[in-house]
Amino acid sequence: MKIEMHVHTSEGSPCAKADAESIVRTYSRIGYDAIVITNHFDNKLLKDFGRTNEERIERYLLGYKKAKAVGLKYGIKVMLGMEIRLEPHTEDFLIYGIDEEFLLQYPDLCFMSQKEIFELCHSYGAVFYQAHPFRNPCRPQDPRFLDGVEYNQRPDSGNHNEKLDAWIRDYPKLKLISGSDCHNLEQAGYGGIEIERDVSDIKELVRLMKNTQVKFIGR
Numbered sequence: 001m002k003i004e005m006h007v008h009t010s011e012g013s014p015c016a017k018a019d020a021e022s023i024v025r026t027y028s029r030i031g032y033d034a035i036v037i038t039n040h041f042d043n044k045l046l047k048d049f050g051r052t053n054e055e056r057i058e059r060y061l062l063g064y065k066k067a068k069a070v071g072l073k074y075g076i077k078v079m080l081g082m083e084i085r086l087e088p089h090t091e092d093f094l095i096y097g098i099d100e101e102f103l104l105q106y107p108d109l110c111f112m113s114q115k116e117i118f119e120l121c122h123s124y125g126a127v128f129y130q131a132h133p134f135r136n137p138c139r140p141q142d143p144r145f146l147d148g149v150e151y152n153q154r155p156d157s158g159n160h161n162e163k164l165d166a167w168i169r170d171y172p173k174l175k176l177i178s179g180s181d182c183h184n185l186e187q188a189g190y191g192g193i194e195i196e197r198d199v200s201d202i203k204e205l206v207r208l209m210k211n212t213q214v215k216f217i218g219r
């Protein structure tokens with residue numbers, strides 16, 4: 001099963017140029033079996049998504065829900081993830097294993113520390129990875145509070161994976177995943193993971209990610 005782990009849709013991420021349906025159609029065409037929608041959970045964006053937490057979360061989930069609704073039509077599984085930025089920093093983190101209920105319960109995630117959000121994710125059965133840790137202006141964050149890091153292979157993106165290769169040697173417990181950080185149709189399919197068996201949902205995928213080092217596409 002081939003899974004894209006990091007993709008945005010224009011409904012949830014204003015920086016993304018492709019809507020949910022065109023993303024799903026494209027990933028189906030290029031041979032992926034599933035995608036994880038990881039729109040930005042960023043306080044600067046959320047403020048404009050509504051007045052109440054319920055309105056903001058509803059708007060945040062719009063891209064995922066639209067993608068999910070057309071997934072069946074294109075024969076592709078759509079799962080929920082998140083790319084979060086913690087105030088006041090510029091690093092991005094990827095969360096897998098959360099759901100709508102979690103978001104409604106913890107709408108102020110952006111104001112937590114890395115340690116707090118890592119522990120919260122674990123208490124919910126979710127996992128917490130740093131996205132593209134060497135892409136400027138990002139710097140690798142505290143490895144004690146990470147499940148792993150993303151090996152981002154999107155071209156011309158300043159990922160500095162040679163630095164990541166060197167850095168991660170000191171942290172053998174950290175897992176690696178790969179994702180495209182796809183913001184438009186030209187950026188589709190530069191990463192992801194490949195697993196032997198099918199998973200039915202994000203919770204099952206997360207269990208697999210915790211227990212094994214999943215094989216990632218490319219490199």
Ligand SMILES: [Zn+2]
Nearest residue numbers: 008013015016
């Ligand atoms: Zn973006």
Ligand SMILES: [Zn+2]
Nearest residue numbers: 006008083181
């Ligand atoms: Zn991203």
